[in-house]
Each structure stands twice: as structure tokens, then as C-alpha cells.
Amino acid sequence: xxxxxxxxxxxxxxxxxxxxxxxxxxxxxxxxxxxxxxxxxxxxxxxxxxxxxxxxxxxxxxxxxxxxxxxxxxxxxxxxxxxxxxxxxxxxxxxxxxxxxxxxxxxxxxxxxxxxxxxxxxxxxxxxxxxxxxxxxxxxxxxxxxxxxxxxxxxxxxxxxxxxxxxxxxxxxxxxxxxxxxxxxxxxxxxxxxxxxxxxxxxxxxxxxxxxxxxxxxxxxxxxxxxxxxxxxxxxxxxxxxxxxxxxxxxxxxxxxxxxxxxxxxxxxxxxxxxxxxxxxxxxxxxxxxxxxxxxxxxxxxxxxxxxxxxxxxxxxxxxxxxxxxxxxxxxxxxxxxxxxxxxxxxxxxxxxxxxxxxxxxxxxxxxxxxxxxxxxxxxxxxxxxxxxxxxxxxxxxxxxxxxxxxxxxx
Amino acid sequence: xxxxxxxxxxxxxxxxxxxxxxxxxxxxxxxxxxxxxxxxxxxxxxxxxxxxxxxxxxxxxxxxxxxxxxxxxxxxxxxxxxxxxxxxxxxxxxxxxxxxxxxxxxxxxxxxxxxxxxxxxxxxxxxxxxxxxxxxxxxxxxxxxxxxxxxxxxxxxxxxxxxxxxxxxxxxxxxxxxxxxxxxxxxxxxxxxxxxxxxxxxxxxxxxxxxxxxxxxxxxxxxxxxxxxxxxxxxxxxxxxxxxxxxxxxxxxxxxxxxxxxxxxxxxxxxxxxxxxxxxxxxxxxxxxxxxxxxxxxxxxxxxxxxxxxxxxxxxxxxxxxxxxxxxxxxxxxxxxxxxxxxxxxxxxxxxxxxxxxxxxxxxxxxxxxxxxxxxxxxxxxxxxxxxxxxxxxxxxxxxxxxxxxxxxxxxxxxxxxxxxxxxxxxxxxxxxxxxxxxxxxxxxxxxxxxxxxxxxxxxxxxxxxxxxxx
Numbered sequence: 096x097x098x099x100x101x102x103x104x105x106x107x108x109x110x111x112x113x114x115x116x117x118x119x120x121x122x123x124x125x126x127x128x129x130x131x132x133x134x135x136x137x138x139x140x141x142x143x144x145x146x147x148x149x150x151x152x153x154x155x156x157x158x159x160x161x162x163x164x165x166x167x168x169x170x171x172x173x174x175x176x177x178x179x180x181x182x183x184x185x186x187x188x189x190x191x192x193x194x195x196x197x198x199x200x201x202x203x204x205x206x207x208x209x210x211x212x213x214x215x216x217x218x219x220x221x222x223x224x225x226x227x228x229x230x231x232x233x234x235x236x237x238x239x240x241x242x243x244x245x246x247x248x249x250x251x252x253x254x255x256x257x258x259x260x261x262x263x264x265x266x267x268x269x270x271x272x273x274x275x276x277x278x279x280x281x282x283x284x285x286x287x288x289x290x291x292x293x294x295x296x297x298x299x300x301x302x303x304x305x306x307x308x309x310x311x312x313x314x315x316x317x318x319x320x321x322x323x324x325x326x327x328x329x330x331x332x333x334x335x336x337x338x339x340x341x342x343x344x345x346x347x348x349x350x351x352x353x354x355x356x357x358x359x360x361x362x363x364x365x366x367x368x369x370x371x372x373x374x375x376x377x378x379x380x381x382x383x384x385x386x387x388x389x390x391x392x393x394x395x396x397x398x399x400x401x402x403x404x405x406x407x408x409x410x411x412x413x414x415x416x417x418x419x420x421x422x423x424x425x426x427x428x429x430x431x432x433x434x435x436x437x438x439x440x441x442x443x444x445x446x447x448x449x450x451x452x453x454x455x456x457x458x459x460x461x462x463x464x465x466x467x468x469x470x471x472x473x474x475x476x477x478x479x480x481x482x483x484x485x486x487x488x489x490x491x492x493x494x495x496x497x498x499x500x501x502x503x504x505x506x
Numbered sequence: 507x508x509x510x511x512x513x514x515x516x517x518x519x520x521x522x523x524x525x526x527x528x529x530x531x532x533x534x535x536x537x538x539x540x541x542x543x544x545x546x547x548x549x550x551x552x553x554x555x556x557x558x559x560x561x562x563x564x565x566x567x568x569x570x571x572x573x574x575x576x577x578x579x580x581x582x583x584x585x586x587x588x589x590x591x592x593x594x595x596x597x598x599x600x601x602x603x604x605x606x607x608x609x610x611x612x613x614x615x616x617x618x619x620x621x622x623x624x625x626x627x628x629x630x631x632x633x634x635x636x637x638x639x640x641x642x643x644x645x646x647x648x649x650x651x652x653x654x655x656x657x658x659x660x661x662x663x664x665x666x667x668x669x670x671x672x673x674x675x676x677x678x679x680x681x682x683x684x685x686x687x688x689x690x691x692x693x694x695x696x697x698x699x700x701x702x703x704x705x706x707x708x709x710x711x712x713x714x715x716x717x718x719x720x721x722x723x724x725x726x727x728x729x730x731x732x733x734x735x736x737x738x739x740x741x742x743x744x745x746x747x748x749x750x751x752x753x754x755x756x757x758x759x760x761x762x763x764x765x766x767x768x769x770x771x772x773x774x775x776x777x778x779x780x781x782x783x784x785x786x787x788x789x790x791x792x793x794x795x796x797x798x799x800x801x802x803x804x805x806x807x808x809x810x811x812x813x814x815x816x817x818x819x820x821x822x823x824x825x826x827x828x829x830x831x832x833x834x835x836x837x838x839x840x841x842x843x844x845x846x847x848x849x850x851x852x853x854x855x856x857x858x859x860x861x862x863x864x865x866x867x868x869x870x871x872x873x874x875x876x877x878x879x880x881x882x883x884x885x886x887x888x889x890x891x892x893x894x895x896x897x898x899x900x901x902x903x904x905x906x907x908x909x910x911x912x913x914x915x916x917x918x919x920x921x922x923x924x925x926x927x928x929x930x931x932x933x934x935x936x937x938x939x940x941x942x943x944x945x946x947x948x949x950x951x952x953x954x955x956x957x958x959x960x961x962x963x964x965x966x967x968x969x970x971x972x973x974x975x976x977x
Contacts, residue, residue, distance in 0.1 A: 131916060131919055132959075179915055179916075181916050181919060181922075183901065183902075183916075183922065194901050194902070194907075194914055194916060194922075195914050195915070195916075196907065196911030196912070196914045196915050197907075197911070197914065198904055198907045198908055198914060199902070199904040199907065199914065214955050214958040214959065215958060216820075217954075217955065217956035217957070217958065218956070219821055219822060219823045219824050219956055220820050220821045220822070220954070220956075222799075222802050222806075222821060222824065224796065224797040224798050224799045224801075224802060224824075225796050225797060226794070226795055226796045227795070227825065227942075229940070229941070232957060232961060233955075233956075233957070233958045233961075235958045235959070235961075236957050236958060236961035236962055239961065239962030239963075240961075240962045240965065243962060244962050244965070244966055246962075246965070310799065311796070311799075313796075315793070346820065348955075350749075350750065350920075350954075353750055361818075
């Protein structure tokens with residue numbers, strides 16, 4: 096049996112593995128996951144803290160154990176996982192060229208699920224000026240160095256960002272023997288849960304410097320200091336450190352999505368997807384943090400489970416990809432996902448649309464409208480940048496498939 | 507006995523030639539004379555070859571169409587263009603000839619174009635020709651509105667500056683040249699009719715001395731008792747955009763130059779990205795390679811006018827190059843035969859293109875000063891790995907993967923660099939000493955994630971290697 100007799104999932108993180116396992120459970124065969132790393136499991140492999148598996152596995156695991164659990168489940172379900180293999184070219188509808196230690200070969204699967212995840216914007220993409228010394232990295236690199244390689248990374252860090260992952264970087268640094276000078280955020284306050292914040296303040300004595308940005312990095316070989324600028328006053332000060340950790344500011348790893356010819360959403364920068372997680376390219380689906388950068392691993396795994404029946408249905412009777420209506424969001428909203436309605440009938444993952452805001456908004460009221468017609472409105476509580484709010488999905492049935500884009504706005 | 511590349515004391519004995527500075531020019535000179543039988547030592551302050559101005563430039567293969575006519579630079583860039591194009595195809599240095607379009611954005615610039623075309627002819631470049639607006643927008647549909655005219659320079663191309671310098675140095679070393687890194691020069695004394703060069707790794711004696719010290723060429727020149735020029739670093743900040751922006755343009759897009767600078771260009775890179783820059787600011791510090799918020803902001807503003815669609819694309823990297831600018835508008839090439847000293851200083855933006863011609867010039871000056879050289883160079887069979895995006899990349903060579911699975915093991919996903927390429931670089935005659943050096947040899951870590959995925963893996967590979975390079 097050849098790989099392309101069945102669906103192919105690109106990316107062996109939580110969403111990709113969960114999609115594959117569910118596709119096998121629904122009777123599809125073969126089901127293949129293509130993973131470019133040496134081992135499947137995705138980002139949780141090096142997120143060595145508790146809190147994984149709550150919503151999908153109904154248990155609490157560390158990241159590495161969670162990744163291991165999914166590898167076992169995939170093996171148990173007879174999912175074919177091709178590690179160290181990368182989709183390096185994509186032509187036509189679904190002609191994929193793979194490169195790995197076994198060589199280069201072409202496949203043309205009947206359906207593809209893109210589950211390539213997201214990454215943190217590095218320093219350069221954030222246009223932080225200064226010199227280019229060693230000691231500047233993202234949380235993921237930090238975690239790999241500390242948890243996978245047991246390396247000493249430095250003595251004193253400045254962390255850019257104040258989201259959940261930023262506080263996770265604080266914990267990783269503590270584990271690796273480095274202290275934290277402080278967390279810097281341009282926003283008026285931190286974005287994590289109060290409990291996390293309080294925990295970090297007490298346990299690691301890490302201050303949060305809000306409305307502040309890193310305006311320069313100094314050091315020749317190694318980071319020696321950063322210059323911080325208070326946004327409102329313009330005052331600058333220098334903080335000595337030998338590490339700068341750039342956290343959060345997630346961007347989908349969307350190169351393959353673009354190569355596949357899928358349209359991108361201007362907000363998420365991932366593929367446009369409908370509630371069934373179909374992209375704008377026939378036979379191409381997406382799941383996980385590629386389409387909502389970034390949610391926790393369990394949410395991604397639930398996406399994977401969610402996309403499976405839609406893929407299975409498509410494999411049973413492909414037919415034409417229906418026409419679609421866009422769902423857009425207005426400022427201060429950053430994005431909505433899913434962001435496309437192809438045909439009614441499918442609910443989105445976890446029966447909700449996810450929303451992200453660029454600003455803090457307390458007691459936010461959200462309105463969904465199309466062509467001047469209100470489809471839904473209601474309160475979603477506090478909007479926090481970098482954290483998702485959600486609205487129910489029932490209104491999608493009332494959308495006019497021939498109408499203008501649906502607009503979601505803060506009222 | 508050979509000294510080690512990066513540590514230990516300097517080799518004893520007498521060299522025929524000491525070349526100071528292992529940038530593109532110094533490496534080209536060392537290669538030239540070593541292959542003609544001279545006993546050469548190449549002395550470099552930094553920990554790697556090509557790690558100064560030679561690594562941070564626009565990587566344009568210049569025709570020399572816009573040089574100042576009648577200058578040495580004009581002649582040597584034109585000659586260097588021919589020599590480097592030929593050499594690149596022989597040893598596999600990534601190059602591509604995309605051609606350039608110079609775009610005038612106002613009436614004044616438009617009126618300057620015929621003069622630039624005439625200047626190109628004075629420089630011996632006959633291919634430049636005017637391009638009307640219809641053709642300009644047809645060939646570059648994504649450029650901003652408001653262009654007033656264009657000039658095509660079909661010969662302008664791209665070249666990989668990293669591979670160029672490394673190829674020169676590798677051939678020099680293969681021909682017996684001693685490469686001494688981490689050996690900053692602190693003084694030069696006359697000795698036995700030649701020179702004693704005092705370095706951080708000890709004194710070196712040589713009959714002839716070549717100054718290719720780039721930003722520090724004026725300091726070395728004054729150690730020899732001359733004061734003909736001063737280097738004031740001209741800082742150029744550059745921004746590299748994501749590969750997904752590559753489809754936005756087809757040529758090197760040049761601005762109409764001013765007195766001071768060639769201006770901000772937008773160009774594809776040899777690695778498949780889009781480059782925007784450089785700025786041009788005279789700065790006092792020869793070591794400060796910091797980008798500035800003002801510089802980056804001015805580039806982003808210029809980019810959004812030239813190629814508005816750039817705005818939605820991600821930035822992959824920013825960097826600074828310091829050009830060795832002097833008060834003169836020409837290379838500072840001088841021969842002092844009585845002193846057995848040749849100065850190749852003040853080499854600015856065109857140094858990579860001109861390097862082989864400059865080396866020829868220096869070789870002739872050395873011969874005139876009495877250096878005995880063979881008529882024909884030793885044969886070389888050097889083949890450099892292709893780190894360019896034009897042509898076949900190593901990961902695409904299925905047959906090589908069949909014989910060595912590591913040729914198909916992609917470690918750096920963004921740039922598609924394989925385990926075999928990283929191992930080859932680490933095991934090469936001039937291995938990298940740090941991540942930046944590995945990046946210049948393989949492209950690992952050069953991509954959009956800047957190490958998010960493979961940073962730790964690459965760090966481990968470097969950790970496990972013996973970068974000191976004892977030979």
C-alpha cells in the first residue's frame with residue numbers, strides 16, 4: 096500500500112498526530128504523518144512543565160510526557176510516521192515532493208492536512224536594533240538548550256513579552272540556573288493569568304516592566320546589556336544581562352501553506368479555514384496553531400480530532416469544494432478563527448469561533464454582522480492580547496452564502 | 507611545522523609575503539601569490555576569514571558601469587567582474603545574472619539617467635540602455651507608482667560573498683599559505699630588508715608586506731610611515747526580507763545615485779530573499795556594527811515606496827556593513843617597491859567584485875618589487891558547496907542521498923541545510939568557529955526562524971566539533 100492511497104498529514108505535533116489517530120479510528124488506511132524533526136511530538140517535546148492534556152486526554156502531563164503519549168497513541172493506531180522527512184516542494188493540486196535520509200520521492204495524496212504549527216517571531220523580525228551578539232534567542236531555542244541538551248545558557252536574562260509562554264521562559268531559565276532581570280512588554284500590563292504572574296513574582300522575583308520596549312541590544316561577542324525605553328515618557332535605561340529571550344508574538348509556519356496555493360488570512364497569517372478546517376484549496380485541510388497562533392497543545396489536538404471526519408467525508412466522496420464567505424474582524428480585534436464559511440452544517444472545533452484582540456478591552460461586547468444585519472451579539476468578558484476569547488457558533492447557519500464578508504467587531 | 511589556525515604562537519622562519527587582512531581582497535592576494543609559489547602568511551585580527559566588511563554588503567556583482575571614469579576602481583571592477591564570473595563558474599561560487607533596473611522617481615533623477623548611461627560607456631560598459639515606463643512596469647509590475655524613467659544595466663548580478671572569500675582562502679591554504687587568525691597586528695618593524703610584523707600571536711618575518719586591512723588599512727599604512735588616506739567607516743544598514751517576498755521582483759532595483767552613495771536598492775539575494783538597503787552614515791567607530799532604529803525606519807520607508815508590497819512581508823534579518831570609505835573617491839592602491847610594501851586599502855562597496863583584479867594588480871606590484879613568482883599557477887580542483895538558491899541545492903541531489911543518508915537529513919528547515927553540509931563545513935580546511943561562521947558556510951540559521959527550530963541542534967553540532975582546526 097502506497098502512502099498516497101490515504102490522507103497525508105504534514106506536521107507531527109499535537110494537532111497532526113491527533114488528526115492521524117482519529118482518521119485511523121474512522122477506518123482510513125493508510126494514514127501518514129510527515130515530520131521533519133527526528134521525533135514526532137512537536138513543541139511539547141521541550142516544554143518541560145505541567146499542564147498538558149487537560150482538554151484532550153483528561154489528564155495533566157508534562158510536555159515531554161504528553162508528546163510521548165501521542166507518539167504511543169499514533170503507534171497503537173498504526174499511523175505511519177515518517178520522521179526526518181520534509182515536504183520540500185509542492186506542485187499542482189497535491190503533488191508533494193519529500194526529502195529525507197531515504198531519498199527524494201513524490202506523492203500525490205487524495206487529501207492533505209497542514210499541521211505545521213507556529214513559531215515565535217525572532218528579534219530580527221521585530222526590528223529590534225543594536226548589535227548581533229550571541230545570547231539572543233526565542234523561548235523554543237531556550238527550552239531546547241535547557242531541556243533537550245542540558246546546556247548552560249547564561250546568567251541573567253531580559254525577557255521580551257509577558258504572556259503565558261514568557262513566564263514559562265522564566266521557569267526554564269530558573270531550571271537552567273539563570274536569573275531574570277525582568278519581563279518587558281509594550282502593553283500596559285502583563286497578559287498571563289494572575290496566578291502565574293503572582294507565582295513568578297514570588298518564586299523568581301521577576302518584575303514586569305510594562306509600556307516599555309527593548310530599544311537596543313548591546314554587546315560584541317555576547318550580550319552585555321539592553322537599552323529599555325519607556326514608551327510614554329521616552330526615558331531610557333540600561334539593564335545588564337547576557338541573555339535576551341524573545342517570547343510569544345507567534346506567526347504560523349506558513350511556507351508550505353503558501354506553496355500549496357492556499358489563501359492566507361491577514362490576521363492569523365495562517366490559511367483561511369472554514370469550520371470543517373478546509374482551506375481555500377480543494378483537498379487541503381489545516382489544523383492546530385498554523386491557523387490560530389498560538390493556543391495550548393490540547394486545543395490543537397482537539398482541532399486534529401475535529402478535522403478528521405471532514406477529511407474522511409471528503410475521501411468518501413470528494414466533489415467540488417463549495418464557494419465561501421469570508422469572516423473578518425475589525426480593530427481592535429486582531430483575528431478570528433475559523434475565518435471562512437464554505438457551507439453550513441459543520442460546527443467549528445469546540446463549537447466556537449476564537450477571537451484575538453490587539454488591546455485590553457474590559458467587559459467587551461462583540462457583534463457579528465453581515466450586510467448590515469446583526470447575526471449575533473453578546474459579551475465575552477475581558478479581551479487580553481495574546482489570549483483567545485470565544486463566541487458561540489450558532490449564527491453561522493444564518494449567514495447568506497451569497498452575501499458580503501461577515502464582520503466581527505467590538506461594540 | 508604548520509601553526510594552528512586560531513591559537514598558538516606564530517610560525518618561525520621567513521615568509522616571502524605577509525598579507526594583513528583576510529577579507530575578500532586579502533584572501534584573493536594570498537591565493538594569487540601562494541599559487542605562484544610564494545611562501546605566504548595571511549594574518550587576520552578576527553577569528554574567521556571574510557568576517558568583516560566582506561560578509562556584510564549588498565552582494566552585487568558589479569559591472570562597474572557607475573564607477574568614476576578614469577579611476578583604478580573603474581578599471582579593476584570591470585576586470586574583476588570578468589575574472590570573478592569565470593572563477594565563480596569554475597569553483598562553484600553561487601552567482602546569477604539578473605540584470606539591474608535603475609529607476610528615476612522624479613524629474614531631476616530622470617534627467618540624470620542619460621548622463622549615467624554616458625558614464626557607463628566611459629567606463630567601457632556598452633550595454634546600458636534606457637527603459638520606458640511601459641517596459642519598466644511590465645518587467646517590474648510590483649514597484650510603486652510614480653516612476654519617471656528607467657535605465658537597464660543587464661550585466662549586474664548577484665554573487666555569494668561568503669563563498670567567494672572562503673574559496674580564495676581555501677585555495678591559498680591548499681597552496682601552502684599559512685593562515686593566522688586571532689592575530690591582530692600591533693606593529694611593523696623593518697627587518698633584514700623586509701618586515702617584522704608584530705601580532706597578537708607573536709612576530710612574523712616576511713620580505714614583502716601587503717596591506718589588505720580594510721577598515722584598518724589606514725592604521726597599518728601609517729605604521730609603514732605613510733599618511734595618504736584616512737578610513738572613515740561608512741555604516742550601511744540592510745534589511746533582509748522573507749523568501750516569500752522573492753516573487754515581488756525580478757531584477758536588482760537601483761536608485762539614481764547621489765554624490766555620497768549609490769542609495770537604497772531593493773534586490774533579490776543569491777539565497778532567495780529580498781534585500782533592502784544600504785543606508786550610508788559616516789561613523790567614527792570601526793567596530794560598531796549596530797543597527798539603529800532611525801536607520802531601519804528610513805529603510806522601511808524607502809522600501810514601501812519602491813516596492814509597496816514589501817510591507818506585508820516578514821523581516822528575516824537586519825545587519826550592518828561598514829565600508830572602508832576614505833576622503834578619496836578611489837581605491838587606495840599604492841606600491842612602495844623600495845619598502846617592499848603594497849597597500850590595497852580603502853576598498854569600498856565594490857571590493858568583492860574587484861578582488862581578483864586587485865590581486866592581479868598587487869601581484870604585479872610585488873613582482874616589480876623583486877618578488878620571484880612562477881609563471882603559471884598550480885592546478886586546483888576546488889569545488890565549493892552551492893549555498894545559493896539558483897541551481898540545484900544539495901538536498902535536491904537524490905543520488906547523493908542514496909550514497910549518504912545525511913545528504914537528505916535536513917537540519918535547518920527554513921534554509922534546507924542538511925546534516926552532510928554542516929558536517930562538511932565543520933570538517934573543512936578552514937572550519938567555522940561559531941554559529942555565524944557556520945551560517946556563512948552553509949546558510950544554517952540564516953532563515954526566517956533564526957534558530958527557533960534548529961538553534962539547539964546546530965549549537966550542539968558546533969559544540970561537538972574541533973573548530974580550532976589543527977592541521
